[in-house]
Structure formats: structure tokens, C-alpha cells
Amino acid sequence: MKKLSLSLTIGWLYPELMSTYGDRGNIFVLKQRVLRRGFGAEVIEIDHSTTGKELSRIDMVIGGGSQDREQEIVISDLLKKKDAIKALFDSGTPGLFVCGSPQLLGHSYMTGDGTKLSGLGLFDMETIHPGAGKPRCIGNLVAEICDDMRYARGGMRKTIVGFENHGGRTILGRGVKPFAHVLVGNGNNGNDKTEGALCNNFIATYSHGPFLPKNPHIADYLISHALYKKYKKNIALKALDDSLAWNAHEAVLRKCGIVI
Amino acid sequence: MTKVSIRFYIAVFFGRFAQCVLRLIGKSAGGTWPGEIALFICPDFISRLKRESFRLVFVAGTNGKTTTGKMIQTILSAHSFSVRVNESGANLVNGLVSVLLSHPFVSKKPIVYVLEVDEASLPHALSAIAPDVLVLLNLFRDQLDRYGEIRAVVALWKKSIEALFPKTTIVANADDPSVAYVSSLHTGKVQYFGLEDPLLFQNKKEHATDSLYCPKCFRRLTYQGIYYSHLGIWTCGNCGNTHPDVALNAKNVTPPLKGTYNIYNTLAAVLASKVFGISAEDASRVLATFSPAFGRMESIAYKGRDIILLLSKNPTGFNQSLHLVLENKTSSILFVLNDRIPDGTDVSWIYDIELEELEHHKNLKCLVSGDRVYDMALRLQYAGVPTNYMFPYESPRDAIDNFITDSKEDEKLWVLATYSAMLDVRKILTGKKI
Incomplete structure (x- = not known):
């Protein structure tokens, strides 16, 4: 058998500014799952010095959570890279944005003290932080992924589990679909049961920090789309032993009273 | 400046009474209830x-x-x-x-x-x-x-x-x-x-x-x-x-x-x-004669083994504990991760710990337990701990029993545990709370 020399480049958005709580877990998972399939994996840390040319090499883009002040620094730099990010988005490059980073994708984000930050405008959605007086959305989050995504690559597990801790409330517009339907927790705004958003292959979720370890199906979704986009063909992923991951996933479901 | 009032004494009386009752029913007197009661009766208790x-x-x-x-x-x-x-x-x-x-x-x-x-x-x-x-x-x-x-x-x-x-x-x-x-x-x-x-x-x-x-x-x-x-x-x-x-x-x-x-x-x-x-x-x-507070590098003799408890409740504390354990060339570690209120209900922080250090300690036996045993085991798996060196147990008692059967006399077990997990382990080892 000819040895595969496929490889993927993972773009990690502002690791220093967007790593509030274990966010790098997503990078560990993606990198190792790519390596365990015998492919090459490279992680590029995106910051203010990253050029448009470097961005164009990225096969997958990952964003974590940040505190409000860091978010301001990030968005002001990201707006300068808007064209390159939009090119990735339009071409079907997969992305995962957890915690507060989806706010960067929408039209705007109103912070707790009333400052309106512009977003990249890639996702038809808006976020408003109702101020320090309103309770934050904190706790375990369980949701069912939308059908579009679930059957895109021949069916996958229905549930996602995570932990949310956010002040902002997001309302989706017509141009974007929810990533999942909330079973337990708040999701986008605590009212309409939508959780996160999905557009092209960018996934936004209010789950924060290490979302992928307990959701290996989403990790593999990102990897297969990245391979498809880069090599223009479906490349089957070798199954891995995910028993610990599913045990951890199911422990959260049980904790939240979901019968499996 | 003395502002002692009747209300204050009533608060003291009921607070102390609550403490006696708690002691009688075997609860620790250090709980917050007596204070809660005194403050309810006399909200400005402290300033009096x-x-x-x-x-x-x-x-x-x-x-x-x-x-x-x-x-x-x-x-x-x-x-x-x-x-x-x-x-x-x-x-x-x-x-x-x-x-x-x-x-x-x-x-x-x-x-x-x-x-x-x-x-x-x-x-x-x-x-x-x-x-x-x-x-x-x-x-x-x-x-x-x-x-x-x-x-x-x-x-x-x-x-x-x-x-x-x-x-x-x-x-x-x-x-x-x-x-x-x-x-x-x-x-x-x-x-x-x-x-x-x-x-x-x-x-x-x-x-x-x-x-x-x-x-x-x-x-x-x-x-x-x-x-x-x-x-x-x-x-x-x-x-x-x-x-x-x-x-x-x-x-x-x-x-x-x-x-x-x-x-x-x-x-x-x-x-x-x-x-x-x-x-x-x-x-x-x-x-020079200081003995550590419970669970803070406290060493407990258990069935002929030496079990050392290291409270490790956040990334910095955990990194310091891990550093210390690895320096001591240990053969077994027990990680116990809980997600109860005193531990913090969010366990995301385990991805901020420098567990990748374990790569340089290939023969280390990693026992894992706690409410979030699989989260911790999964973290260790991604840190490169091989499956045959990892032993997840839902019950901390089973994890400790495994160590006892699998170790020799005088062997050491280092336990890195979150707050409530440390209390659980301590109870198993000493047979009593705190």
C-alpha cells in the first residue's frame, strides 16, 4: 500500500488572548486524531503578525474564549484579516468557534458595559450582553445536533455535551442555522432552544473550553471536511478507540438526566 | 467602643446552641450553620x-x-x-x-x-x-x-x-x-x-x-x-x-x-x-516541626503503604503538585476529579494542566477516579498515557484497593485530588471525615 502523505494545517486563533479555560484541549484532540490516522498535522498560531498568505494555507480554523478586553484586541486585529478569513469561510474550510468566539463571526457584539463591537459579519447573528445585573448562563449543556450536519457524512451520534459560561445572548438571523437544539442548558439565549450556529462549515457553539474531547464525532466531522476541501475527495477516516470519550460523554448525559 | 446589645447575646446563644447540637449529632462544629444563625438574628454581629x-x-x-x-x-x-x-x-x-x-x-x-x-x-x-x-x-x-x-x-x-x-x-x-x-x-x-x-x-x-x-x-x-x-x-x-x-x-x-x-x-x-x-x-x-494541614502533602499510612494527599484544585496548584510527584520518582499516581460545588462544577481546567510532562515518565501507573473519572482518563489519554498504564475506576475505593493489591509493602501512592475528592479519599483511608 502506498503510504499516504496527506497532511492538515490547523489555524489556532490568538492562543494567548483566546484561552480562557482549557480551550487548547480542542487543538490537542484535532492534532492527535489527525496524527493517529497517519496524516501529518501542523498547528499555526494566528496572531497580529500572521499574514494573509499564511492564512490561506489553513485547512481548519479554531477559536477559543476570551475575556472582554482581550476580545476587543482580537476583533480589531481580525477585522484587518477579514478578507482572508472570509475566503476560508466561503471556500468551505471547516472551523470551530467555542465560548465567546462566535461573537466575532456575527454582525456585532454589545459588551456588558454597552460598547458595541463590530464582528466579521460572516454569520447572520447578533449578540447582546444584557449587563452585569443579568445572570450569566452557566452549567452543563446538552443539545442535539441539527439534521443537516448529522446526515452530511452518513450519520453520527445525535448529542453534543459541553459546559457553558457566558453573559452574552445571541439571536440568530434568517441567514444562519442553529448548530444544535438545546436539551439541557441555555444555548444561544436561554429562550428559543437554539444552540450555536452552522454556516458553510464553520461551527459556532456556546460550549466553552475543551469541547472536542467529549465530542469526537464533531472532531472527525471537522477533519473529514478539511481533508475533502484540501484533496477534493472523500477520504475515509480510520475508526479510533473512543471508549473513554463516549464514557465521558454519556456520564454528562446521565448527570443531566438524559436517558440514553 | 462597646455596642453589645440583647440581640447580640441572643445571637451568641443560638449560634452556640446550634454548634452544640451539630456536635452532638456528629457533624463538624466548623460548619457555617452556627454563623448563619447568629447573622440571621443579629446581621451586624461582627461590628458589635x-x-x-x-x-x-x-x-x-x-x-x-x-x-x-x-x-x-x-x-x-x-x-x-x-x-x-x-x-x-x-x-x-x-x-x-x-x-x-x-x-x-x-x-x-x-x-x-x-x-x-x-x-x-x-x-x-x-x-x-x-x-x-x-x-x-x-x-x-x-x-x-x-x-x-x-x-x-x-x-x-x-x-x-x-x-x-x-x-x-x-x-x-x-x-x-x-x-x-x-x-x-x-x-x-x-x-x-x-x-x-x-x-x-x-x-x-x-x-x-x-x-x-x-x-x-x-x-x-x-x-x-x-x-x-x-x-x-x-x-x-x-x-x-x-x-x-x-x-x-x-x-x-x-x-x-x-x-x-x-x-x-x-x-x-x-x-x-x-x-x-x-x-x-x-x-x-x-x-521546623510543622505538620501539614490535612490533604496538603499529608502522608497517611494505609495497609502498610504510604499514601500522600496533594490537594490539586486548579491548574497552577495541580502543576505544582505534579512537579513535586514526578521529582520524587514515583511509580503510581491516583488522580481524583470531582465536579461538586466546592470543586467547581466545570472541569475544563484539566486541559490547562501540563500533563504532557507525563510523556517523560513512561512507566508511571496512572490510577484515575472521581465523579469525572472519564474526563480525567480522557485527558490523560490525550496527554499520551498508554492504555496499559491507565486504570479508571468509578469508585475511589476500588482505585485504592487496586493499588494495595498491586503494590509492595512501603510503596508510595501520590494522590492528586480536587477538594471534595480529597475528603472522600481521606475518609476511605482514615475511616472518618476530616
Whole structure:
């Protein structure tokens, strides 16, 4: 058998500014799952010095959570890279944005003290932080992924589990679909049961920090789309032993009273 | 200034009565209920105390409160003070009142209360009563689900220190930029401690590092060297905010416990004792016989084995524990991860720990347990621990039993556990609570 020399480049958005709580877990998972399939994996840390040319090499883009002040620094730099990010988005490059980073994708984000930050405008959605007086959305989050995504690559597990801790409330517009339907927790705004958003292959979720370890199906979704986009063909992923991951996933479901 | 009223005495009576009842039914008297009851009856309980009849020390910070508090207690007790401390876990205002209630208000020796106060309760505690000494240890990432962002905590501390009673002496860690900065705003006396030892600088920056930015102007700080996390010799090139001079450094003390973090705890305790007129030499002599607080490097003999408990409840504390364990060339570690309220309900932080260090210790047996056993096992799997070296058990008792059957006499097991997990393990080993 000819040895595969496929490889993927993972773009990690502002690791220093967007790593509030274990966010790098997503990078560990993606990198190792790519390596365990015998492919090459490279992680590029995106910051203010990253050029448009470097961005164009990225096969997958990952964003974590940040505190409000860091978010301001990030968005002001990201707006300068808007064209390159939009090119990735339009071409079907997969992305995962957890915690507060989806706010960067929408039209705007109103912070707790009333400052309106512009977003990249890639996702038809808006976020408003109702101020320090309103309770934050904190706790375990369980949701069912939308059908579009679930059957895109021949069916996958229905549930996602995570932990949310956010002040902002997001309302989706017509141009974007929810990533999942909330079973337990708040999701986008605590009212309409939508959780996160999905557009092209960018996934936004209010789950924060290490979302992928307990959701290996989403990790593999990102990897297969990245391979498809880069090599223009479906490349089957070798199954891995995910028993610990599913045990951890199911422990959260049980904790939240979901019968499996 | 005496403002004792009938209401106050009723509160004392019912608070103490509750304490007796709790003791009778076998609950720990250190719980917060007696304080809760007294405060319900007399909301301004604290301000009605005869303030001149006792002295008060607050120990605040993310890590090291219990050990530092116990060190201060040890030093002062050996110098004819009657010292009272709050039981672990009970470090809120109601816990404080519970401690006050659990002892007579008068004593032949001068009374000193040494109370640990968690970072979020500090502003509340300071507005309720001004301590004679305020020890500020450090601020690390911990339980975002409860305490919020580090920066919000710093802002709260800043506000309460600006309003602090000028007669309070602050004993502060100069190596922690946020702690040093907020302390510098105090109108009264501030005494700093720091390691001042470049040999202790670490080579590699840890991931879970929050405060590399100036707490005053938010620009990036320049470090001459880092001891661990964000503790080091720092300066801000932008606003001129810089590491203050220290009154006590690592060369002045002999820590009774291993680990860099225990040098800090020792420095804090010795410097705080100086405020009571005890010299660093005297304090160090007393500490030579110091035994650790429960679960803080506490060694328990169990079925012929030596089991050492290391409370590890946030990335910085965990990294320090792991460092210590690996230095000791151990053959078995037990990780116990819980997600109950005292542990923090969010376990995301385990991805901020430098578990990748385990790659260099291939033959280490990793036992895993706790409410979130699979989360921890999965984390270890991604850190490269091979399946045949990993043993997940839903029950901590099963994990310990496995170690007993699988180990030889005198073999050591190091246990890294979150707060409630540590209590669970301790109960298994000693057969009793706390």
C-alpha cells in the first residue's frame, strides 16, 4: 500500500488572548486524531503578525474564549484579516468557534458595559450582553445536533455535551442555522432552544473550553471536511478507540438526566 | 467602643446552641450553620464585637491559604498567643462568625483569629471587619463558574484595598503582579515577600498563565524570570509599575514542606508573624516541626503503604503538585476529579494542566477516579498515557484497593485530588471525615 502523505494545517486563533479555560484541549484532540490516522498535522498560531498568505494555507480554523478586553484586541486585529478569513469561510474550510468566539463571526457584539463591537459579519447573528445585573448562563449543556450536519457524512451520534459560561445572548438571523437544539442548558439565549450556529462549515457553539474531547464525532466531522476541501475527495477516516470519550460523554448525559 | 446589645447575646446563644447540637449529632462544629444563625438574628454581629479584645489576620489568595494559615497558627501559638482558625471549606463571612462563636470571647493569652478568606469573599469580609494583618498570597485561574474572570477579582480587590482601614498591615507577594499592584494602593503599611532567587526560575512558561499583562495599564509585562505561572520578577515598560522591594526572601527562611509554593507559604507566614513581634529566626525554628494541614502533602499510612494527599484544585496548584510527584520518582499516581460545588462544577481546567510532562515518565501507573473519572482518563489519554498504564475506576475505593493489591509493602501512592475528592479519599483511608 502506498503510504499516504496527506497532511492538515490547523489555524489556532490568538492562543494567548483566546484561552480562557482549557480551550487548547480542542487543538490537542484535532492534532492527535489527525496524527493517529497517519496524516501529518501542523498547528499555526494566528496572531497580529500572521499574514494573509499564511492564512490561506489553513485547512481548519479554531477559536477559543476570551475575556472582554482581550476580545476587543482580537476583533480589531481580525477585522484587518477579514478578507482572508472570509475566503476560508466561503471556500468551505471547516472551523470551530467555542465560548465567546462566535461573537466575532456575527454582525456585532454589545459588551456588558454597552460598547458595541463590530464582528466579521460572516454569520447572520447578533449578540447582546444584557449587563452585569443579568445572570450569566452557566452549567452543563446538552443539545442535539441539527439534521443537516448529522446526515452530511452518513450519520453520527445525535448529542453534543459541553459546559457553558457566558453573559452574552445571541439571536440568530434568517441567514444562519442553529448548530444544535438545546436539551439541557441555555444555548444561544436561554429562550428559543437554539444552540450555536452552522454556516458553510464553520461551527459556532456556546460550549466553552475543551469541547472536542467529549465530542469526537464533531472532531472527525471537522477533519473529514478539511481533508475533502484540501484533496477534493472523500477520504475515509480510520475508526479510533473512543471508549473513554463516549464514557465521558454519556456520564454528562446521565448527570443531566438524559436517558440514553 | 462597646455596642453589645440583647440581640447580640441572643445571637451568641443560638449560634452556640446550634454548634452544640451539630456536635452532638456528629457533624463538624466548623460548619457555617452556627454563623448563619447568629447573622440571621443579629446581621451586624461582627461590628458589635469588642474589637480591641482580639487581633485578626486574614489570609487570602487562590492557593496556599490553609497551609499559610496553619503556619501562622503554629508560630503564634508557640509565642503565647491563643490562636483560633476557621475550619477548611468554611471561609465565608458566616464561617468567620462560626469560628468566633466556637471559642470563649475571653482568654488569659492574647487572642488572635487567623481566618482564610477566599478571593471572591474578601471584599465582603473586609467591609464587615478590618483585620490587623491582611496576607495576600496570589491570584490564579480558579473556578470561573464561581469566581468569574481573574480581572474582575483584581478589580474588586483593588476597590476594597483602596478603602481599607489604614492601620491594617498588608503582607503581600511581590512576585505576583496583580497582588503587588493592589497592595501598593493601601494607605497603610505594606510588607512584601518574594523569592529573590534566580536559581528557582523555570525554563518553560506554563500554559495556564493569566497575568502577563500589567494590572495597571494592561500592557504586556517584561519578566526577568518566572518561578511558576505568572510569579516572577516583573516590570512594566509602559507605565513604570514594577516589582516592589521585599522585606523577606527565600534565603531568610527554611520551608518545612517541599515545593516552590511552600517557600511562598513560609515567607507569608513568617512575615505576618513579624507584625506580632516574632523574629524570622524564631518563626523558622518553630516551623521546623510543622505538620501539614490535612490533604496538603499529608502522608497517611494505609495497609502498610504510604499514601500522600496533594490537594490539586486548579491548574497552577495541580502543576505544582505534579512537579513535586514526578521529582520524587514515583511509580503510581491516583488522580481524583470531582465536579461538586466546592470543586467547581466545570472541569475544563484539566486541559490547562501540563500533563504532557507525563510523556517523560513512561512507566508511571496512572490510577484515575472521581465523579469525572472519564474526563480525567480522557485527558490523560490525550496527554499520551498508554492504555496499559491507565486504570479508571468509578469508585475511589476500588482505585485504592487496586493499588494495595498491586503494590509492595512501603510503596508510595501520590494522590492528586480536587477538594471534595480529597475528603472522600481521606475518609476511605482514615475511616472518618476530616
